[in-house]
Amino acid sequence: MALTTTLPGPTTAQALEAILTGAETAAPIWAETTAEERASALHHVADRLDDAAERLIEVAHEETHLTGARLQGELKRTTFQLRLFAEMVAEGSHTDARIDYADPDWGMGPRPDIRRRLEPMGPVLVFAGSNFPFAFSVAGGDTSSALAAGCPVILKAHSGHPRLSAMTAAIVSGALEEAGAPAGVFSIIFGTESGRVALMDERVKASSFTGSIPGGRALLDIANARPEPIPFYGELGSVNPTFVTRKAAKARGEQIAHEFVDSYTLGAGQFCTKPGILLVPAASGMVESLADIQHPAPATLLNDRIQSGYVDALERLAQHPDVTPLVTASGAYDAPPAPTLMHTTAASVLADPQALIAECFGPAALVVSYYNESELLDVARVIDGQLTATIHGEEDDEIAPELIRLLSRKAGRLLWNQWPTGVSVTYAQHHGGPYPASTSSSSTSVGTAAIFRFLRPVAYQGMPQHLLPQELQDGNPLEISRRVNGVQQL
Amino acid sequence: MALTTTLPGPTTAQALEAILTGAETAAPIWAETTAEERASALHHVADRLDDAAERLIEVAHEETHLTGARLQGELKRTTFQLRLFAEMVAEGSHTDARIDYADPDWGMGPRPDIRRRLEPMGPVLVFAGSNFPFAFSVAGGDTSSALAAGCPVILKAHSGHPRLSAMTAAIVSGALEEAGAPAGVFSIIFGTESGRVALMDERVKASSFTGSIPGGRALLDIANARPEPIPFYGELGSVNPTFVTRKAAKARGEQIAHEFVDSYTLGAGQFCTKPGILLVPAASGMVESLADIQHPAPATLLNDRIQSGYVDALERLAQHPDVTPLVTASGAYDAPPAPTLMHTTAASVLADPQALIAECFGPAALVVSYYNESELLDVARVIDGQLTATIHGEEDDEIAPELIRLLSRKAGRLLWNQWPTGVSVTYAQHHGGPYPASTSSSSTSVGTAAIFRFLRPVAYQGMPQHLLPQELQDGNPLEISRRVNGVQQL
Structure with missing residues (x-):
């Protein structure tokens, strides 16, 4: 794969429009891939990033002045994270599947058959952070969890490492294409204005950000002021x-x-x-x-x-x-x-x-x-x-x-008796907190629970078996853990 | 208990200040009650409402013109809902407890001991709806789930049924007091201005609303414009x-x-x-x-x-x-x-x-x-x-x-092949949807999952056993389902 290292310019309005259309077109296709397909694609992205480690770290060092050892560790963390989300979606608990069978004797009156699972929100706009050029940037946590959730990603590159961003994006796009993911499922954009315009676009359904309090607040206010407000997950500031x-x-x-x-x-x-x-x-x-x-x-x-x-x-x-x-x-x-x-x-x-x-x-x-x-x-x-x-x-x-x-x-x-620097990517991790640490205290940007920021529940009532999503069918063809009549089943 | 039926006037600024202080004071006390204590209090509220059913329904009919049969069914639903949340918190899965033991061989580098549970957000301001004078009003879904979550509630009464609201609030407050809940855990306020002022107050940490698109959007914008924005769960409009x-x-x-x-x-x-x-x-x-x-x-x-x-x-x-x-x-x-x-x-x-x-x-x-x-x-x-x-x-x-x-x-x-009117309160129910159906598409206002709107995760790293919340202690003294090293345990 040819890895460009030329300095990318700001995304033009025309290119941005094509990217937004592409993400919208890809959304239902990606949402309907199986968890296995998405897991396999994430593994492939991780593998391709590992393959390109030497060159990526070289450019990252040039642009960020971070040491080679630090960057090596961060890239390892980043590909580990992609693979952890892959494992998680393959396991299936992220859909929080629930089945309530019809019950004529339900306490408040007869209960219909209701089944619920979590489904992807749609295209996600991720604003990359500056201080983790891998782990909170192009192929970072939000990109991983959004793709794992079934959402296309539009990645707004950070101006601090543009060449690395373009290189990483080329690898991610290439790997997703090789894995059979639809065109438009991942795109990168450059420039403050393109980020602002994308955030206001109705085709974008959620957004995330890592950066300063003033920058994050400005974007939060844009997301909130939209005709259709969207979730905005900003990680802003903390003195710890x-x-x-x-x-x-x-x-x-x-x-x-x-x-x-x-x-x-x-x-x-x-x-x-x-x-x-x-x-x-x-x-x-x-x-x-x-x-x-x-x-x-x-x-x-x-x-x-x-x-x-x-x-x-x-x-x-x-x-x-x-x-x-x-x-x-x-x-x-x-x-x-x-x-x-x-x-x-x-x-x-x-x-x-x-x-x-x-x-x-x-x-x-x-x-x-x-x-x-x-x-x-x-x-x-x-x-x-x-x-x-x-x-x-x-x-x-x-x-x-x-x-x-x-x-x-x-x-x-x-x-x-430990130190807060170093945030392990685990199942129980929580990286967030009340404002201004984050703009959404119930959401984490690190750890497997991060996938929930890009999912929303949909309930199906009285739906015939063959028209139900597989997660909710009687036979449990995906063999996932589900909550049935209020009781979790493994 | 003396049930007043006089028409309550708008809450004065002085009274509102006392209510906000009371909620803030009650928050840590209520948050640290055991799930059993909260469950018992919710059961007691439900019992007291059932005891007063005849008089409540009479006043509800006078104020809302809804039929006695309809109101009887709605009150049944309301007390059922209180008891369902009581059962749910006693069961414990609402804390989403997760334990990751320290692991020197963790893929991205040695993992510390990290444990996470959900904890209450703090005082919640609930704006009552007009069309369900019981189920989406004073003792309705949001009040039930917030109290169950461990959050004090300030209830902004709907102007459509003020006497019923005051009566219901007196019963709820009385029952909570009898059950040993702290003063200030539940209060009612009247008047548009008091609701607006409360929503802007920094002691309020989350809010919910049921009503029209213009009304809900106006409140959403207030919640978002605060120096510390808070989650605002509005259920606005839908043509179904x-x-x-x-x-x-x-x-x-x-x-x-x-x-x-x-x-x-x-x-x-x-x-x-x-x-x-x-x-x-x-x-x-x-x-x-x-x-x-x-x-x-x-x-x-x-x-x-x-x-x-x-x-x-x-x-x-x-x-x-x-x-x-x-x-x-x-x-x-x-x-x-x-x-x-x-x-x-x-x-x-x-x-x-x-x-x-x-x-x-x-x-x-x-x-x-x-x-x-x-x-x-x-x-x-x-x-x-x-x-x-x-x-x-x-x-x-x-x-x-x-x-x-x-x-x-x-x-x-x-x-x-069913009809959307009639929303059963169940484990799999989802009552929400993309904007403008709701202001938060990942949240439900009906069903047991509603409790998550008032909870936020807190992770504990390297914490000694006796300083951990019970949900996260090694011995699992509460005998709840937990996710241990990524695997759900019953």
């Missing part, structure tokens, strides 16, 4: 607060400090799950430990926009009267920027949460000293919605149950 | 098209015509699932049959607003140049209005779908003659999102598979 109890600081303060530096500087701090705030007991020695830790060397950020946005956010934070520098690397505002820690107190955070609990997307974090452990609870009460919240504690910490209770209302994932 | 194939008309045209008249005039046509459009083959005799059928006597509509809205919509339809009266009752525009059928052709509907596929909330419907059966497919293609779509056909109808395929993309529920 980390709470260190007194006992944990006493038992393992030095170790926690080292692990924290590893986590917040990982990938030059460009993870949506970067622990951006670390709360530590004053006079525990942890602040001093953190100041002494040898920080990693400066690393080039993803692109110029990320670099300038990072410097702006860091300057705003540094100029706050209650904030003092802790790790005062001289190159904090350079490109590439030296990792930097700022310092304040819990009282200051509580006095001005809006200014101090703010995401700096890059290698910076705010260390917060508390004097009374109950301030941890107070901070948990004032924080906005978060992707993650982390507690470093001891098992007999008296504050733990209440802190967990408070944080469970604010965050999508709670961690205990 | 019904398609009669040539073969069915030939085999059972007369019977279908009679059943249709029964269905569209049921409850004076004031059901969201009323079949508002009936497509029949021209020259099949069905139009003539329909014209000859003795229609039921006029029945008073729910309230003056419904009456005037109905007359306006019917006049708009009647004035369309392609529409002719079919059943020309002289009292079609009177109060109470005589049931009325209008007539047009499929070609006219296809030429002007916006004007002709429009809901008339009341005892009217549009009969549509088609000349070529393929026009059924064309109409299925142009209709908006619907709560239901119905086919009357024969099992060997060649058009059926394609018609079902098209309609499954447009409607939440598809019926075969």
Whole structure:
């Protein structure tokens, strides 16, 4: 396969129209493929991406400055994810099939025969993220789950890695075609305007996004203002607060400090799950430990926009009267920027949460000293919605149950003595959270449950056997788990 | 218990503030009750409503003009629904509990221990509907599912039955208090302004609505424009098209015509699932049959607003140049209005779908003659999102598979040789559909799956056993079905 590396220009209005028509045409065909057919196509996409790994990683490195090792791991994650969704649809539980047989004695009056399964919503517009050029981009999580669900995908490429996007899209399209998928089932578009126009188009039935709060909110507002509003799954911002109890600081303060530096500087701090705030007991020695830790060397950020946005956010934070520098690397505002820690107190955070609990997307974090452990609870009460919240504690910490209770209302994932960077793709994973962590707190962008964002239920009442979808036929020809008369059957 | 029947006035700003604070305070307490405690409280509410049935139905009849028999059936449905949600939460599958044990050999790299369950979103604002003064009102489906989910409810009463609403609310509040539920877990508010203010309040975390397209859209836009947008589950409008194939008309045209008249005039046509459009083959005799059928006597509509809205919509339809009266009752525009059928052709509907596929909330419907059966497919293609779509056909109808395929993309529920009025509360029921049938096509307002609209996932990573919610502990103390390492366990 010829892999182009020329810089793609913005998608023209004419090309976009053809892509939207193609997606609309492909939708019913793709929706009616069997789960096996879709699974096989996803496997083929994963295989083709693996085949092209060397060249993909090379271009990804050129465009994003991420290290080869990091990109290798990310591509592995990406193809693993495609295969996991393939396994999942083949297994069939994603249709949440339910059968209620007719029941003349049903409590509220005779019940007709009603059967329900989940069906694909239609063409999905995916806005790629910048910081995971594979896993949250062209062949990333939303593309995988939407294709697995039976929805065509229109992928709006991120401007941070256009050549890689075009290359990846060519591989995905080629593999889908080889696997017999209909034309139009996957397309890529470039340019802010084409994304905006596509989001307003009535042929698009759902959309997802990974990026900043202002960018995501603007798109959310467009999706909501449509004559026919559509679901918009945006993953926006998170500071991922980390709470260190007194006992944990006493038992393992030095170790926690080292692990924290590893986590917040990982990938030059460009993870949506970067622990951006670390709360530590004053006079525990942890602040001093953190100041002494040898920080990693400066690393080039993803692109110029990320670099300038990072410097702006860091300057705003540094100029706050209650904030003092802790790790005062001289190159904090350079490109590439030296990792930097700022310092304040819990009282200051509580006095001005809006200014101090703010995401700096890059290698910076705010260390917060508390004097009374109950301030941890107070901070948990004032924080906005978060992707993650982390507690470093001891098992007999008296504050733990209440802190967990408070944080469970604010965050999508709670961690205990671990670090939020690194989001495993699993069955139980949840990557989301209350606004502004995400625009849809009931939906995840990572893990097998992500498929539900692109499915909607359809009930069939009194339908003859041969006109029912296979998932709902008496004989259970697909041999899937179903809920029959309210009881789950394996 | 003293049941007031005085007319409640609009909720004052001061009272509303106390109610919002009360709901916020009750939220964590109610969220942490056990499923058994919530189930027991719901049973108690149902029992107390049944105890007060006679008086409730009397007041409901005075305010809504619905018949005693209809109201009796509706109250039965309502208390059945409360008990069904009680059974469901006691069973535990609504938490969708998932456990992924740590796995060093996981395909994308070592997997930490991750466990996930669904948790309540927080205070829910429910806007009551007018046409089901019990089942979609104070103690209706959304109240039941939100309370079952662990969310406090603020119920915005419908202006069509204020005394009944106050009475029902007193019973619900009293029963919840007797059952040991926290103060503030359920409150009622009156007045358009209080509903609007509550919807904008940051303490409200989700909202639901049953009513008209303009009313629902206005509230949806408010919910979306909040600094923290919240899920808004609106059930708006639907014409519930019904398609009669040539073969069915030939085999059972007369019977279908009679059943249709029964269905569209049921409850004076004031059901969201009323079949508002009936497509029949021209020259099949069905139009003539329909014209000859003795229609039921006029029945008073729910309230003056419904009456005037109905007359306006019917006049708009009647004035369309392609529409002719079919059943020309002289009292079609009177109060109470005589049931009325209008007539047009499929070609006219296809030429002007916006004007002709429009809901008339009341005892009217549009009969549509088609000349070529393929026009059924064309109409299925142009209709908006619907709560239901119905086919009357024969099992060997060649058009059926394609018609079902098209309609499954447009409607939440598809019926075969049955009628959409009457929505059974079951495990497999889906009452929703693409916009404007509902504002959230993945959510249902009827059936046990409705509980998911008020829940959000929370993942716990590396959490010690005693700090985990019971649903996620190794020993499975609640003995619920869980997905362990990707495999559902009963």
